[in-house]
Structure formats: structure tokens, C-alpha cells
Amino acid sequence: MEYRFANPGHDKPTVGRISLDRENLICQSISGGKPNRCVIFPANLSMVAEAIERRNQDWIVRTKFTSDLIIQVGDSTFFLHKLPMVSRSVYLNRLVFQRNCNGKRHTSPKIQLDNLPGGSKTFELLVKFCYGWKVDLTATNIAPLYCAAHFLEMKEDLEPGNLMSETDAFLSFLILTSWKDTFRIFKSCESFSAWAKELEIVKRCSEAIAWKACSNSKAFSLGEDDAECLNNLANAENSKLEDRLDNWWFEDVSCLRIDHFIEVIHAIKSKGMKSELVGSCIAHWTAKRLSRITFGRDQLTSKHMNKQLQRVTTECLIKLLPVEENSVSCNFLLHLLKVALTAKINSELLNMLERRIGFLLEQCRVPDLLVKNFGDNDSVYDVGIIIRVVESYVSSVSSNPTPKIFAVGRLMDGYLTLVAREETLSAKSFQSLAEALPKDARYCDDSLYRAVDMYLKIHPSLTDEERLSVCRSLEYHRLSQEAREHVMKNDRLPLKIMTQSILLEQVNMTRSMTASGSNYGRRKAQAIIRVSKGLENGWMNRKEEIKIMKKEVDKMKVQLNELQMCKLKLQRQEKICIN
Secondary structure: OEEEEOOOHHHOOOOOOOOOOHHHOOOOEOOEOOOOEEEEOOOOOOOOOOEEEEEOOEEEEEOOOOOOEEEEEOOEEEEEOHHHHHOOOHHHHHHHHHHHHOOOOOOOOEEEOOOOOOHHHHHHHHHHHHOOOOEEEEOOOHHHHHHHHHHOOOOOOOOOOOHHHHHHHHHHHHHHHOHHHHHHHHHHOHHHHHHHHHOOHHHHHHHHHHHHHHHHHHHOOOOHHHHHHHHOOOHHHHHHHHHHHHOOOHHHHOOOOHHHHHHHHHHHHHOOOOHHHHHHHHHHHHHHHOHHHHOOOOOOOOOOOOHHHHHHHHHHHHHHOOOOOOOOOHHHHHHHHHHHHHHOOOHHHHHHHHHHHHHHHHHOOHHHHOOEOOOOOOOOEOHHHHHHHHHHHHHHHOOOOOOOHHHHHHHHHHHHHHHOOOOOOOHHHHHHHHOOOOHHHOOOOHHHHHHHHHHHHHOOOOOHHHHHHHHOOOOHHHOOHHHHHHHHHOOOOOHHHHHHHHHHHHHHHHHHHHHHHHHHHHHHHHHHHHHHHHOOOOOOOHHHHHHHHHHHHHHHHHHHHHHHHHHHHHHHHHHHHHO
16 A cells, blocks of 8 residues: 655745744634644755655655665654754754764664654654645644654754744644634643643643633623623523533533643632632533443443543542532532542542531532432442441541531431332341431431331331331430320331330320329328318318328329239230230
8 A cells, every 4th residue: 555645736845934924824713613723844955855655654755865764653664864854853863973973874774763752643744844845733733743843852953943943833822822722732642641741731721721711701790781680580590691601611621631631620720710610610520521430320330441540530539629618519529439439549538538528418408418329229329328428427526516417417317218218228228327327416306207107118028127127216205296196006117116105105104194193182282281271160180181192192003003004914915926
């Protein structure tokens, strides 16, 4: 197979230089259009190529002179000439000179360029430039050409208008004027990221994106008339408009690779972007780039990244999160925690993330805690994640109790009531979630009882042991009177729980009656004594008063005996049912 590049018409080499004028640039708007490009020629020509031919992996430059330089780039071999190449490259000049000093002057030197940025495709453009052919500079090839020019040390000291200066001028133009081209440059740097960072291409692109993102967000500030109109709109519409004005750059930034994304976020932070916007941008990038993991597609596996890259990416995202309060949502952090557990990240970072989520629980709503599972046998929502976070929160506040723990108690009761409707939620998971908080985290157990009742209603096939474990977190004395009455009539509860409730209710009634009877007897005796003292002739003597008091005591004893017999009867019935 042979490809031939000839020099017809406008492709003929031209002595001179086309500068980077606006006439030579096809400008592109942010919204689209043709990409920016620039055509360059070398200023001075030492040798002109008549044709450049490709035969399989070999590139042959046709001139009036025989080839005396062979350069290997990857799998491609270039048969070239010393004069046009060494006259523009300090690096090649040095290698050829060393070879001549070693006594190999009369042989064609073969030079291996293994680490050339951009590889053989970029070197082909370099060869064209050195031999006087036109080179089209675009956003996709400018970065590799710039790095390759530095690799080969194609400086102005050798020739005015050498490739380093030409590519630097066009690179600066693109970064400063074109939003879309800046991202194309980022994309082209992925295969030689180390060179792009060393030569500060990544830094320049990041700062340009940060500057445009921040300035354009501020530039969309509304005038007085616009503000007055917006005040007449619904709050939801205002919120949507503000979001569009602030996050217009999210989608483009989410296309960046993680290392480049990190550089952009650091640059945006340094420009003073609001922490809420930075957090939202990180969440947007995570949802798009880690969507297969974050939202459970493909059973928590990713076809686009191996396990180690997944782990490193997740760790970088956690470190990148803004530290300001409310800069990221609890729901996003829970999804990130799910990815972190899957990727088995550093334990210190994992604990830090769990603590951060734990302290957000005090201001969360139930929907914020919903993290879906996507396994066939899993429950709809990942309860295990919530248990981990609650346990981390409890360990953090145990040494310094806070009144806000009651808010977390209400939150967990609401979450329990919601997940209790899941048919696939195991009794063990429900019990662990119910017992994750200490008992003093709730004012009363009424909401917890509603969640337990809902779970038992949805799961009628539970064993007696499982039903007992589900109810273990309930305490009778922490229920309201209305809830207690419901418990004694609720046939979904285990018989042991119902019996205990009835017995406890009887004991409470006994205590109440005893206390009220004693008060009644005491009040009556005091009244009789007052009356007897007030009467001169007296209706009753002391013996009659004592008889009345004895009768009252005897009545109370009979009532107590009846209650005791009732208690013994219920206990016998319970034993018979259990056996």
C-alpha cells in the first residue's frame, strides 16, 4: 500500500512565513461553527521536498539528494536528510554530532525517538514543516506539536520562525479566544499528559476555563428592570434561571479526564467561585463519568475504568470536595460513599467521608437518604450505607451529646417507615437500622412503632423469631397511651409482645388504682375527723371511724388479689402458647 503527498497548486512549498494574522484564522464561536485553524510555513528553507511517500510503515522524502538520516518513531521509519532536520532541531543536531564524533560519519545515522509526544502522526507534521510544506495547526494537533517542538528543541536560536514560537503563538490564541477549542486541547493532551503539565499547557487551559466560567457567571448579573420582572415570576422559575446562568459550564467541564478536571477545579477555587457551585460541578462530573458505578448500572462495574483507576478517581474526588458547609448535598455524598466502598479506597478517607455525611444528618430530609441498589436480590434502597453513616454519627457525638440528635431520631424513624414497605428488606437489616441510634435519641417510640407495624404488615411470612427481633427496639413505657392501646389490639405483633403489653398495662392500672384508693381513704378519714371535731354531741365515735377505714382497706385488698390472679392466669396462657 502506498500513499503519496504531492505538491500541486497551493500545496507547493513557499519560501517565507505566514504570520498569525486574523485573516489566516477561521474563528469559531462557543456555540459551534468551523474550528479555528492556522497555516504556517518555515521562514527559511534549506531543502525542499518534492514529495513525501508512505509505504506501509515507511515514510520516504523525495528530494534531489539521497537520504542520509533515518529516524524511528514508534512503528514508523522516516528516511530523511540531515540538513533540513538538524538545522531546526537542537536535539537532533546534538545526536548527529555525537554520532559523527564516534566515527560513524559516513553511515546514515538511525535515531530512535520512543517518547516523542504525539508519536509518528505528529512527527509527520514536523517533517513537513522542516521540508517547507504547509502545516495546518488546529486545536487537536497544536498541543502535541507544541510538546514535540520542545522535545526536539526547535528554538528561535536556530531559525527565526521556528516551530516552538509558531505553535506557542497559536496555542495562546486558541486558549484565550475559544472556549470549545480549549477543551479540544485538553483532550489531545491525554496521551502525553506529563509533557502537557511540564510545559504548563494544562495550567494555561485550566486558568482560561476558570476565568471564563467565573467572569461569565458574574457577567449575567441582572439589571434593575430585569430583577423587577423576575420578582414577579414564580420561585421555581427564578431558581431554574439562576441555575442556568451559573452552571452553563458544567457539561463541558464534565468531559475532562480526572487529572485535568482536578486542575480546572483548583483554578476555579482560586478565582473565588462559590463553594456551592464548585460542589455542584463535582457532583455533575461524578454523575456523568462514574454513572455506571454511582447509579448502579452494570451491577456496580465500569467498562471504562479498571479497579485501580476507579479507586484513585474516587479518592481524588473526596479530596477535591469543598470544605465549606452545605457545599455538597448529603445524597451526593452517600452515592460517593457507595462508590468508595465498592472501590475499597483508603480507610482514612472513607472514615472522613462517613463523618462528614454523619454531621449532615442533622439537617437532612428522608429523600436525601435514598441510595438505590440495582442487584436482583437486593432491596430497593441501600440500607447498609445508612447504617454505617448513623453508627459513625453516634460514635462522633457520644462524647459530646447534642440536642440535634432528636432531629436525627425523627429522620431515621421516617426513613424506617419508608423502607419498611420494601418486600426484599431483611429483618436483620431492619433491626440493625432501628437499633443504630441510642434509645435517648427519640422523645418517644410512636414513630418507631409505626415503622415496625408497617414492616410486619408488608412481611406477613416472617418467623416468630424474626418478628421478635424486629420488635426488640420497642419499649412499652416510651409509647403514648394511644399507641399502647393499639399494641394490645395488634395481632401482627408477636404474642409475647402483646402479653407483655397487657401485663404492663394491668400493673400500671393497679398502681394507679392503689394510689387513687389510698388518696381517697386518706381524704375521707380526714374529713370524718374534721366533722367529728366540729360536732358538739358527735355522730360517730372513734371506733366507728376505725371500722370505716378497715372496710376501705379490705376492699383494696380484694381488688389487689383479683388483679394478681388475672396476672397469673395470663402468664400460664403465655407459657401454653409458647410451648
